[in-house]
Amino acid sequence: MHKSTSGSLGPSGLDLTQAFFKPISGAASPSSTKRHTKISVIGAGNVGMAIAQTILTQDLADELVLVDAKPEKLRGEMLDLQHAAAFLPRTKIIADVDYAVTHGSDLCIVTAGARQIPGESRLNLLHRNVALFRNVIPPLAKYSPDTILLIVSNPVDILTYVAWKLSGFPSNRVVGSGTNLDSSRFRFLIADHLDVNAQDVQAYIVGEHGDSSVALWSSISVGGVPVLSFLDKQEIAYEKETLESIHKVVIDSAYEVISLKGYTSWAIGYSVAALAWSILRDQRKIHPVSVLAKGFYGVDGGDVFLSLPAQLGRGGVLGVTNVHLTDEETQRLRDSANTILEQLSQLGL
Numbered sequence: 573m574h575k576s577t578s579g580s581l582g583p584s585g586l587d588l589t590q591a592f593f594k595p596i597s598g599a600a601s602p603s604s605t606k607r608h609t610k611i612s613v614i615g616a617g618n619v620g621m622a623i624a625q626t627i628l629t630q631d632l633a634d635e636l637v638l639v640d641a642k643p644e645k646l647r648g649e650m651l652d653l654q655h656a657a658a659f660l661p662r663t664k665i666i667a668d669v670d671y672a673v674t675h676g677s678d679l680c681i682v683t684a685g686a687r688q689i690p691g692e693s694r695l696n697l698l699h700r701n702v703a704l705f706r707n708v709i710p711p712l713a714k715y716s717p718d719t720i721l722l723i724v725s726n727p728v729d730i731l732t733y734v735a736w737k738l739s740g741f742p743s744n745r746v747v748g749s750g751t752n753l754d755s756s757r758f759r760f761l762i763a764d765h766l767d768v769n770a771q772d773v774q775a776y777i778v779g780e781h782g783d784s785s786v787a788l789w790s791s792i793s794v795g796g797v798p799v800l801s802f803l804d805k806q807e808i809a810y811e812k813e814t815l816e817s818i819h820k821v822v823i824d825s826a827y828e829v830i831s832l833k834g835y836t837s838w839a840i841g842y843s844v845a846a847l848a849w850s851i852l853r854d855q856r857k858i859h860p861v862s863v864l865a866k867g868f869y870g871v872d873g874g875d876v877f878l879s880l881p882a883q884l885g886r887g888g889v890l891g892v893t894n895v896h897l898t899d900e901e902t903q904r905l906r907d908s909a910n911t912i913l914e915q916l917s918q919l920g921l
């Protein structure tokens with residue numbers, strides 16, 4: 573299934589690379605001038621392919637690997653992406669059902685697994701996807717012992733914990749896409765409400781990527797101005813219920829999109845590509861992502877992964893930001909942690 577996009581021997585045995593290209597003697601080989609970046613995406617479904625195509629447009633990887641359990645679908649997706657080569661930054665795209673193809677990856681993004689049917693909660697996928705992770709994570713850890721694992725499959729917080737356990741990696745190298753997506757939905761809705769640009773809205777949803785997520789209203793700002801005083805200054809009336817209803821729309825967003833088109837894909841594609849960029853380009857940007865939360869913000873009930881504003885760079889999770897939380901927000905975060913811990917206690921890992 574491998575298809576190299578680099579030069580090769582033609583049918584006559586002629587080295588086509590030599591025929592079309594005369595190397596300049598003494599020129600440095602690419603490997604000695606630039607670090608080779610390899611990203612593997614596990615699961616070539618709606619989400620995996622949205623992530624793969626967004627990464628390709630960003631010129632982030634020298635090599636992009638796709639792995640899936642369905643060989644025909646996998647080869648079809650690989651060829652379809654390769655056929656866009658003339659319009660994209662140069663990236664070698666390969667695909668295989670065998671995890672050996674992922675060896676030496678800098679980043680492994682896991683999207684394989686069951687997805688929700690309309691009305692189904694993320695937590696309902698737990699047992700099916702934990703079983704699947706037992707086949708996915710060990711080979712990834714074996715072929716890329718120094719990689720960073722970025723988990724997307726749902727329920728993402730619990731599966732990030734499972735990936736941490738199954739890989740044996742230090743917690744800074746296991747991260748879940750978490751509420752980076754929820755926070756983008758939140759920023760979009762606030763921007764829409766205030767008629768400003770979503771990129772000027774700083775706002776975090778933290779906790780579970782799911783029904784118990786927590787909106788951090790007290791720390792939201794627009795263009796550096798705290799949002800509650802911004803609303804006051806613009807004489808925009810607001811009520812606690814209005815703010816709560818915006819958060820409720822965030823929670824319902826995935827259910828709504830799934831009921832309309834069957835799955836979510838574009839926003840998670842951009843969300844994960846942004847995380848990959850921050851990690852591999854060592855951007856040290858802060859993203860609300862699923863990290864080992866024990867000891868932060870009063871989360872102390874046990875080892876649990878949930879989203880907190882964390883700094884991402886080439887070493888993975890570099891730290892957790894100390895955002896001020898009100899007592900109510902802290903309590904909601906603890907409740908969210910307990911929701912996840914309850915599910916974890918059933919796994920026996």
Ligand SMILES: NC(=O)C1=CN([C@@H]2O[C@H](COP(=O)(O)OP(=O)(O)OC[C@H]3O[C@@H](n4cnc5c(N)ncnc54)[C@H](O)[C@@H]3O)[C@@H](O)[C@H]2O)C=CC1
Nearest residue numbers: 615616617618619640641684685686687724725726835840
């Ligand atoms: N964390 C987040 O924000 C989001 C998470 N998701 C989750 O991502 C996951 C994937 O969703 P979709 O791509 O829509 O589903 P999909 O059904 O389109 O794709 C899943 C893919 O996984 C593959 N697969 C199954 N078992 C495998 C194995 N053992 N090894 C390799 N590949 C395997 C399937 O063949 C399929 O191609 C779901 O769990 C979904 O809930 C989806 C959207 C957002």
Ligand SMILES: CC(=O)C(=O)O
Nearest residue numbers: 694726753826836840
């Ligand atoms: C499916 C999912 O987790 C989401 O779109 O938020």
